[in-house]
Amino acid sequence: MLQQLPKRPFQLPPPPLSAVNTLTIPPPQTDHIFEHTKDNKQLCDLLLSLTRSRSLPKGLQLHAHFIKSGLQSIPLVSHHLINFYSKTQLPLHSLQVFDESPHRSATTWSSAISSLAQNELPLIALELFRRMLGEGLKADDHIYPSVTKSIAILGRIDAARCVHGLVVKTGFECGVFVGSSAIDMYAKCGETRDARKLFDEMPEKNVVSWTGMIAGYVLLGEDEEALRLFKQALVEDLDVNDFTFSCVVRVCGNSTLLELGRQIHGLCFKTSFDSSSFVGTSLVSLYSRCGIIEGAYRVFKEIPIKNLGLWNAMLIACAQHAQTDNAFALFEQMVSVGVKPNFITFLCLLYACSHSGLVEKGKYYFELMKEYGIEPGHQHYASMVDLLGRAGKVQDAVLIIEKMPIKSTESIWAALLTGCRIHGNTELASFVADKISELGNVGSGLHVLLSNAYAAAGRWEEAARARKMLRDQGIRKETGLSWVEDGNKVHTFTSGDWSHMRTKEIYRKLEELGEEMERAGYVADTSYVLKRVDGEEKNQTIRYHSERIAIAFGLITFPPERPIRVMKNLRVCGDCHTAIKFMSKCSGRVIIVRDNNRFHRFEDGKCSCGDYW
DNA sequence: ATAGGGTTAG
Numbered sequence: 001m002l003q004q005l006p007k008r009p010f011q012l013p014p015p016p017l018s019a020v021n022t023l024t025i026p027p028p029q030t031d032h033i034f035e036h037t038k039d040n041k042q043l044c045d046l047l048l049s050l051t052r053s054r055s056l057p058k059g060l061q062l063h064a065h066f067i068k069s070g071l072q073s074i075p076l077v078s079h080h081l082i083n084f085y086s087k088t089q090l091p092l093h094s095l096q097v098f099d100e101s102p103h104r105s106a107t108t109w110s111s112a113i114s115s116l117a118q119n120e121l122p123l124i125a126l127e128l129f130r131r132m133l134g135e136g137l138k139a140d141d142h143i144y145p146s147v148t149k150s151i152a153i154l155g156r157i158d159a160a161r162c163v164h165g166l167v168v169k170t171g172f173e174c175g176v177f178v179g180s181s182a183i184d185m186y187a188k189c190g191e192t193r194d195a196r197k198l199f200d201e202m203p204e205k206n207v208v209s210w211t212g213m214i215a216g217y218v219l220l221g222e223d224e225e226a227l228r229l230f231k232q233a234l235v236e237d238l239d240v241n242d243f244t245f246s247c248v249v250r251v252c253g254n255s256t257l258l259e260l261g262r263q264i265h266g267l268c269f270k271t272s273f274d275s276s277s278f279v280g281t282s283l284v285s286l287y288s289r290c291g292i293i294e295g296a297y298r299v300f301k302e303i304p305i306k307n308l309g310l311w312n313a314m315l316i317a318c319a320q321h322a323q324t325d326n327a328f329a330l331f332e333q334m335v336s337v338g339v340k341p342n343f344i345t346f347l348c349l350l351y352a353c354s355h356s357g358l359v360e361k362g363k364y365y366f367e368l369m370k371e372y373g374i375e376p377g378h379q380h381y382a383s384m385v386d387l388l389g390r391a392g393k394v395q396d397a398v399l400i401i402e403k404m405p406i407k408s409t410e411s412i413w414a415a416l417l418t419g420c421r422i423h424g425n426t427e428l429a430s431f432v433a434d435k436i437s438e439l440g441n442v443g444s445g446l447h448v449l450l451s452n453a454y455a456a457a458g459r460w461e462e463a464a465r466a467r468k469m470l471r472d473q474g475i476r477k478e479t480g481l482s483w484v485e486d487g488n489k490v491h492t493f494t495s496g497d498w499s500h501m502r503t504k505e506i507y508r509k510l511e512e513l514g515e516e517m518e519r520a521g522y523v524a525d526t527s528y529v530l531k532r533v534d535g536e537e538k539n540q541t542i543r544y545h546s547e548r549i550a551i552a553f554g555l556i557t558f559p560p561e562r563p564i565r566v567m568k569n570l571r572v573c574g575d576c577h578t579a580i581k582f583m584s585k586c587s588g589r590v591i592i593v594r595d596n597n598r599f600h601r602f603e604d605g606k607c608s609c610g611d612y613w
Numbered sequence: 614a615t616a617g618g619g620t621t622a623g
Contacts, residue, residue, distance in 0.1 A: 182616090
């Protein structure tokens with residue numbers, strides 16, 4: 001491990017001293033009831049209970065009393081005061097108590113560093129840590145977790161290795177506390193391999209170590225490793241907790257592994273972790289992402305104490321499934337039970353409006369944000385531009401961009417271009433594209449949109465140039481994939497895929513259904529193919545888009561009453577959308593397609609999105 | 614005394 005350390009120790013930027021200087025001192029008045037209590041121990045106990053109940057006003061009064069009576073200089077008292085301000089989220093007060101305390105014990109240092117780390121002031125925490133080492137003091141296994149947490153917040157791998165080296169030198173690396181927090185630190189710095197090495201080397205591990213490792217894998221998208229480790233924990237009959245479940249259910253949600261997710265839901269039920277709001281949040285998201293909105297509602301209703309995240313997850317679920325009115329009702333409900341909405345809540349609402357074309361409602365929520373003291377971020381502006389653009393009010397969208405106080409981002413431009421594309425506003429699209437091109441430094445996602453915008457306007461040279469830039473950056477347009485789950489197996493298809501075992505049957509089904517669809521009035525619309533290809537070729541490309549193959553597979557595999565759930569990584573093209581409506585009508589099946597941002601539930605020739613997507 | 618928390622966008 002030591003060899004991996006960087007040659008030079010990392011340098012930290014100075015802490016924001018200005019923040020330290022603006023400290024507010026505890027109020028001058030003490031409560032007279034403290035005067036009657038002579039016993040220091042009793043006062044300390046009182047402070048402890050105030051810490052537990054986070055009663056800030058009383059604590060401030062008690063602090064003032066300690067100052068007045070000169071008790072603050074007792075190490076135990078200052079230690080408790082530092083902890084009190086840590087829990088009441090006033091880390092700079094902690095720091096001040098620390099600075100004023102004349103006799104500092106190891107616990108004084110430790111609690112001060114912890115307070116800063118817990119309250120998101122990692123740089124000041126690390127500065128204090130450095131001061132401590134500078135004074136010749138030795139760090140111990142109580143201090144390291146706070147130090148590693150600070151580095152985890154910063155995500156600095158160089159600092160992580162440096163501190164790890166220090167830990168190794170002092171011989172604390174194998175302890176459960178230091179080890180577990182170092183695992184978390186490495187994962188947050190993007191290094192699961194270092195984390196795993198540490199994990200494997202620990203002689204003793206607990207729930208936090210295991211969960212930390214699993215969560216690390218999830219964080220960095222190494223889903224299979226996460227599931228493998230989780231399985232190992234189950235096989236070895238080790239402790240798992242709500243956080244562990246929340247992590248693995250999230251993995252299932254990310255990859256829409258419905259069957260596995262259901263099994264794990266069963267385990268949550270057995271261990272009664274299913275009533276945890278964190279697990280509930282992951283479960284709601286799982287069922288929603290797998291197209292089962294009813295399941296999401298069921299889980300949501302069963303959670304006794306609903307936190308903000310759970311409400312948000314349910315709101316997103318409603319938005320994704322075009323249950324807009326439910327989303328609005330949920331919002332009213334959450335406000336009425338006293339849950340304070342945050343910026344994500346409003347993103348969900350705007351997202352819901354955008355999916356139903358509710359411009360006025362969207363404007364209303366956009367304004368409402370400010371009443372809750374939330375400044376709209378670039379995501380909210382992107383959402384508004386998306387909403388207006390989709391609803392055909394592209395000019396209003398441009399106005400929003402011109403008037404907003406922040407710099408436009410890629411997502412905002414992308415939303416505008418999408419609006420232009422949907423409404424065939426090729427002129428504005430190519431104008432916007434020029435503007436974006438001038439800005440330079442365009443990300444991969446935008447190049448695709450730029451190229452499409454130019455192509456739609458017939459500006460083939462610019463379109464080609466945008467494509468070339470994509471290639472030069474080594475980025476290729478994401479391959480369109482569709483997948484269907486059958487039991488514990490996932491079948492994935494690309495466009496024109498011939499690799500599946502049952503390919504022949506699949507294409508026979510497509511041919512057969514195609515004829516029936518044409519008799520029912522389906523006409524292929526090839527205008528969605530932007531590449532310059534011949535008519536017949538266009539027709540072929542579009543007929544075998546991956547989602548159609550996946551649906552055909554579902555048709556020949558699943559029993560008639562079972563809805564066919566298809567997941568897709570890209571947007572459904574207009575022609576496929578029409579085609580799938582006919583497919584649902586001609587086959588009498590329910591077909592649910594999740595594209596890259598929402599759900600389409602096709603039934604009897606109609607789609608739940610109401611053709612607005 | 615000390616370690617871990619989700620959700621959204623083209």
